[in-house]
Amino acid sequence: MPVSWTGSHRGVTLKLCEFAGAVRVWGNSKAVPVSEVPGTNAVDVTDQVRIGTNTVKVELSTTRNNAMKTTANWL
Incomplete structure (x- = not known):
């Protein structure tokens, strides 16, 4: 992380979508x-x-149903 990201009114945000x-x-x-x-x-x-x-x-816990839908979309 660069020094320029520190200080008041600054921070680091992780966008998970x-x-x-x-x-x-x-x-x-x-x-x-x-x-x-x-x-x-x-x-x-x-x-x-x-x-x-x-x-x-980052750890995502999902159901088997969601995993199967995702896999189907990639086929």
Whole structure:
């Protein structure tokens, strides 16, 4: 993360776009509060990241039905 992203009225947002299911996010192994409502979500990860290199992990839990619909769309 560049230094220019820090300071008052600045922050880091992870845009998850659309998803169906529950999502969990971690920034540098610290859990990020995230809504579990399907839809379009942006997650504020400002408190979990630092200047320099960061690691972000996103885990999506979905039903088998959703997985099958997604697979069918790719065929």
